[in-house]
Amino acid sequence: MDKQRTTLGVLTLLPLAAACGTQTAGNGPARAETAPLTGVHWTVDSLTTDGKTARAPSGAYLRIGADGRVSGDLGCNGFGSKAVLTGDRVEFGEIRTTDMACEKGPMSFERSLGRVLADEGAFTARTDGGGLTLTAADGDRIGLTREDDAPLLGTKWTVTALGDENVSRPLPKGADAYFVLREDGTFEGRLGCNHASGRATVSDGHITLGRVRTTRMMCQDSLMKTEKTLLGLFDSKVAYRLDHRGIALTSENGTVVGAVADE
Known part of the structure; x- marks a missing residue:
């Protein structure tokens, strides 16, 4: 699916218009009895509204953290929210999205999914094997499938971006x-230009990278600049988040x- 940015730089989270007038969910942690729903990447398969079912575009998903924080993709834009989980009930707070323009199909699905998440109140959650169905009081429902982390x-892991927390x-x-x-306890890879290898120890959310061995090719300036940045990770400890x-x-x-993980 092609996504075209309407602005350059960092995308700003914007309130979804459909969320106006809805109540923001509380800030309390997710309840223990709903733990099977949390910490899972749920791919959105379909959305049924007014008895009509639409298939989701590739890339739509949601993930609920153990603290109730929600992240995901509506079909075009990324979104964030807060969820309150009580027994088999899930209620989403204000939906906040990035601001990109996409093709007509994904944008139409995104608007519908955003409205359902923001306006329907509490959903009843039902799991069946690797599937999850969120059903609203009026019968609208979202079909999702569990996908394991790589x-x-x-x-x-193919490197796609460099930067900082901002x-x-x-x-x-x-x-x-x-x-x-x-x-x-070893690693191998490429740094933008040269091949690299060395030692790597994984422990407690960190990777300790040893001294790096590289080939000695020269590439264009932009690639060598990328390589210099990546070389700065070695002979040190880095935190990782999957x-x-x-x-x-x-x-x-x-x-x-x-x-990102290679297919």
Whole structure:
């Protein structure tokens, strides 16, 4: 699915118009009895409103954290919210989205899904194997499927962006950067230009990277600049955060590396 940004730079979270007049959910943590719903990447499969079912565009999903924080994608734009979970009931607070324009189909689905999440009040949650159905009081419902996170070890993680906690920029054209963490405590990959390898130890949400060995090729300036940034991660400890098929590495000096799992 093609997404076209309407503005450059960091996307600002904006209140969804459909959320006006709705009550923001409380800030309390998710209840223990709804734990199976939390910490899971739920891919949105379909939305049924007024008896008509629409298939979701690729990439639509939601994830509810153990603290009730909600993140996801409505079909075009990313969104955030807060959820209160009580028994088999789920209620979403104000929906806040990024501000991108997409093709007509995804945008239409996004508007419908955003309205349902914001306006329907509490949903009844029903799980069946790897599926989840959220049903509103008026019968509108959202069909979702559980998707497991990509494993940290053995996955080829392709680097897509560099930045810090405030700004994320895509890699320059032609940059080939990826890494694979092995179960034997080693890593291999490429830094934008040169191949790299070394030691990597995973523990308690961190990866300790040893000294790096690289090939000695020279590439264009933009690729070498990317490589220099990535070299700064080595011989140090970086924090990592997995989110379905994505990973973020944060260095001790605040550099953030975004990567996605290869299919």
